[in-house]
Amino acid sequence: MNIPLIDLKAQYKSLEKELNEVTIDVLSSANYIMGKNVSEFEKEFSDYIGVEHSISVGNGTDALVIALKAMGIGEGDEVITSTFTFFASAESISAVGATPVFVDVKKDTFNIDPDKIEEKITDKTKAIIPVHIFGQCADMDEINKIAKKHNLYVLEDACQAIGGEYKGRKVGTLGDMACFSFFPTKNLGCAGDGGMIVTNNHKLATIATALRTHGSGENGQKAYNLLNDIQEEVKKAEGANDTVYNPLKYYNYLIGFNSRLDAMQAAILRVKLKEIDKWNNKRREVVDIYNESFKGLNVQTPIAREDIKHVYHMYILQSEERESVLEDLKEKGIATGVYYPVPLHLQKVYKNLGYKEGDFPNAEYLSHRTFAIPVYPELTSEQVNYIIDSVKNSCK
Structure with missing residues (x-):
């Protein structure tokens, strides 16, 4: 698939x-x-x-x-x-x-x-x-x-x-x-x-x-x-x-x-x-299934504050073994994305501003761990289950 x-x-x-x-x-x-x-x-x-x-x-x-x-x-x-x-x-x-x-x-x-x-x-x-x-x-x-x-x-x-x-x-x-x-x-x-x-x-x-x-x-x-x-x-x-x-x-x-x-x-x-609220609700439904399914895995699921309504433009996971997980999911036919591999303070275009590695440890930490998996509202139940099984096998 x-x-x-x-x-x-x-x-x-x-x-x-x-x-x-x-x-x-x-x-x-x-x-x-x-x-x-x-x-x-x-x-x-x-x-x-x-x-x-x-x-x-x-x-x-x-x-x-x-x-x-x-x-x-x-x-x-x-x-x-x-x-x-x-x-x-x-x-x-x-x-x-x-x-x-x-x-x-x-x-x-x-x-x-x-x-x-x-x-x-x-x-x-x-x-x-x-x-x-x-x-x-x-x-x-x-x-x-x-x-x-x-x-x-x-x-x-x-x-x-x-x-x-x-x-x-x-x-x-x-x-x-x-x-x-x-x-x-x-x-x-x-x-x-x-x-x-x-x-x-x-x-x-x-x-x-x-x-x-x-x-x-x-x-x-x-x-x-x-x-x-x-x-x-x-x-x-x-x-x-x-x-x-x-x-x-x-x-x-x-x-x-x-x-x-x-x-x-x-x-x-x-x-x-006219469709946006329905689509966003569908994204949240998929996220709820993901979050429940990924409990206990060697992967961190995203946090949503209780006082906000998250619309999950991206569903972001974290893993210490990101590269191997991405490669494994690619072999299974599941597209992923890395957001963001280089924080802005370390981009070469902003070298003149004088920032250096270590200035913003949280952003740098996340840049080496985060990745996105599909969460769009048109996903079928079959696709969602396949993604879950694939992530489980990759993040035991």
Whole structure:
């Protein structure tokens, strides 16, 4: 039996008719940039998360970059984040000219350790980016308490955690802004790249909306006026078509980006958003079976805090014999993944920051032990049982 780490074909098959219909609708409309599907998806996403503003963008990395830019973070600033995460969490900080400052994680949840944050704060610190890694929310009460004390922004990196909750509140509502990714392998994924910024802050939303399209047009003027305290009537282009011609896009007010969510991706995501809670519940059902089945084995199962709702973007196991286990599972046809083999403070691109091996022992410990096995909602009972039997044989 061959079982992929995630089966996108199986997901497509489960929604084939509806996905094909909306794709053809977009193609036949010839409206491919912005438009109804994008605005409707943003509204539906806001309703789902429970926020006032959702700003769709080209991908999750752009979401982080634009959010930081909207906060006014740039050259000479510092932003604190986890060292045990995907590169984009830190790359986005560097992309706006600021410096990432890394903090170690907790061994049990893999999330940034709030007890280690305050010692990293300087007069250059402007924000904290907690990463809800693998689908489990970080300790936001403590992080927000620290941020409030030091007058810092909090930007949730929720790219792996759509649908997750913290003490009854949806991930994405717990900081000043939050960012999501719709990369195809995410719990909510499109058929390409896509991302979303969410916030309840009207000013930040206005600026982010302008930044995603070159700081131009009606939204650019709104942001410019807001930033410069200008009271004037904002130009509107009635009936403009963003795919063909919008006269206002040639009036620029801010230095921005070209980062829009395609209408096709928005239409696909509108279909899938209706399924996300069901899919996340299915992931948790598979995890419960895994956790019970793996008791007593020479492998450590993931910990989920009681006050959060984990969405298990990845199901992460730990083993001292990781390489041999991975090889054994590969021979049995089970795909695995190592997340993450090199913590960010040890990546060569950040050698100039002066970190060294031993600086963040928990992240380094985890980088040599963690690996993921399949947990997607389309897994069959037969596949789940085969995975369990294979892990048991590999981790006696």
